[in-house]
Amino acid sequence: MGLSAAKTAELLEKVRVATRGNPQEIARQHQRQKLTARERIDRLTDPGSFTELDLFVRPAGGGRDAGAWGDGVVTGYATIEGRPVCLYAQDFTVQGGSLGRAHAGKIAKVMDLAVENGVPLIGLIDSGGARIQEGLGHYGLIFYRNVRTSGVVPQLSLILGPCAGGAVYSPALGDFILMVQGISRMFITGPQVIKAVTGEETTTEKLGGAQVQCATSGVAHFLLPDEESCFQTTRRLLAFLPANSNEMPPCKHTRDGADRRTEEIEEIVPDDQQQAYDMREVIRVLVDEGDFLEVQELYARNIICAFARLAGRPVGIIANQPKFLAGCIDINAADKAARFIRFCDAFNLPILNLVDCPGYLPGVAQEHGGIIRHGAKMIYAYAEATVPRISVVLRKVYGGAMSGMAVSKYMGTDFSLALPTAEMAIMGPEAAVNVLYRDELARAADAEGLRRQKIKEYRERFANP
Numbered sequence: 001m002g003l004s005a006a007k008t009a010e011l012l013e014k015v016r017v018a019t020r021g022n023p024q025e026i027a028r029q030h031q032r033q034k035l036t037a038r039e040r041i042d043r044l045t046d047p048g049s050f051t052e053l054d055l056f057v058r059p060a061g062g063g064r065d066a067g068a069w070g071d072g073v074v075t076g077y078a079t080i081e082g083r084p085v086c087l088y089a090q091d092f093t094v095q096g097g098s099l100g101r102a103h104a105g106k107i108a109k110v111m112d113l114a115v116e117n118g119v120p121l122i123g124l125i126d127s128g129g130a131r132i133q134e135g136l137g138h139y140g141l142i143f144y145r146n147v148r149t150s151g152v153v154p155q156l157s158l159i160l161g162p163c164a165g166g167a168v169y170s171p172a173l174g175d176f177i178l179m180v181q182g183i184s185r186m187f188i189t190g191p192q193v194i195k196a197v198t199g200e201e202t203t204t205e206k207l208g209g210a211q212v213q214c215a216t217s218g219v220a221h222f223l224l225p226d227e228e229s230c231f232q233t234t235r236r237l238l239a240f241l242p243a244n245s246n247e248m249p250p251c252k253h254t255r256d257g258a259d260r261r262t263e264e265i266e267e268i269v270p271d272d273q274q275q276a277y278d279m280r281e282v283i284r285v286l287v288d289e290g291d292f293l294e295v296q297e298l299y300a301r302n303i304i305c306a307f308a309r310l311a312g313r314p315v316g317i318i319a320n321q322p323k324f325l326a327g328c329i330d331i332n333a334a335d336k337a338a339r340f341i342r343f344c345d346a347f348n349l350p351i352l353n354l355v356d357c358p359g360y361l362p363g364v365a366q367e368h369g370g371i372i373r374h375g376a377k378m379i380y381a382y383a384e385a386t387v388p389r390i391s392v393v394l395r396k397v398y399g400g401a402m403s404g405m406a407v408s409k410y411m412g413t414d415f416s417l418a419l420p421t422a423e424m425a426i427m428g429p430e431a432a433v434n435v436l437y438r439d440e441l442a443r444a445a446d447a448e449g450l451r452r453q454k455i456k457e458y459r460e461r462f463a464n465p
Helices: 003-020 023-031 037-044 101-117 139-149 165-173 191-198 204-208 210-216 227-240 264-268 279-286 331-346 364-369 371-384 429-436 438-443 447-461
Strands: 051-053 073-080 083-090 121-125 155-159 176-180 222-224 292-295 303-310 313-320 351-357 389-398 415-418 423-425
Touching (some): 037 073, 037 083, 037 121, 051 101, 073 227, 083 101, 139 165, 155 227, 176 210, 176 227, 191 204, 204 210, 227 292, 227 303, 264 279, 279 292, 279 303, 279 313, 279 351, 303 331, 313 331, 331 351, 364 371, 423 429, 429 438, 438 447
Parallel strands (some): 083 121, 121 155, 155 176, 176 222, 313 351, 351 389, 389 415
Antiparallel strands (some): 073 083, 292 303, 303 313
């Protein structure tokens, strides 16, 4: 065997050793009902498309697994549905996927590569956090890049294991977080620290499990039943998004023409302003082939944020949901919508508003919680957006919601449309009459009859589109 062949054989053997992993640790990972880092990459990306970077990097701080290749994270680039992505997958079988200097350096390098090449960045997170024996500050390498990358390329985080301490901030600084029921955890401090400091007793699942972070805190955007579903949703989400902020979202052939009629909406939206209905049924009728991907479905359910297509072009949809809180805007809904609006604006997705909103949710808790401050975020996001914006009033919009849902043309909205039965006014007819005709109603012999008459007049004169 010549020198070249011998060196090639030596290299291939090193690659084989570096990629095989520790069989005992891999078995433990499988016992936890979790895939390994390399298995996850294989399931997520197109077959044979992954190219690994920095395979032979080793941990710098000693300790167990000190000789492990890769330092607990697999990084590289691949394609998903034929489109390039950069990605990293933390390897829990090597020092619990903990982050040290070399580990952080590998992630930072692939993040830079994503920006330089204008492709989405995907992190598969399965880590115990910072490595104790290697000092502090290495997460700063990643946080800095998360912020600098924001609005440049999409950043997706798949939480596929524990995510604690500094590790939770990188996903939170990105665009979308996907969690898997039963294996995903996110929290600043674990149950033991909480008990020691505050005396509260809890479990990791109750503290920061997937259900909690998707439905209660709103930290995460998608809740999936297993890892395979998580990978499918990731692929589906990417299909709506451009590779970077300088590109347009990818169009797709559709059988639904732009000129098709949608009379079904008349059956879905009740004439009675007080009757609830499911706004998702309206969305399903409007969008191409009834297909849309809802974001944060379990959080702030009084407003819907979703990706869909119209005439084959991806759009962002923001819609009031009359099934919850009558479709009012509250603190959580305003935060949810504002963030989604800004993402759509950054990545060239036109915004469609489907409006059926009685206004901002009243109450002492909302005022003390800062509804003014949070509601202003939503107005700010709409006003600064430069993508096309269309608002459709399906049934009603009152008061500040005219600006909050960007119905007002003075908000820079490109087109505001309304169904002929829609109501649009500073306040609802009933409340307006009580204010405007308070003295007359107090003196009237038939106050109820006069009230009904004035409500009818107000509705006809002021509240119709």
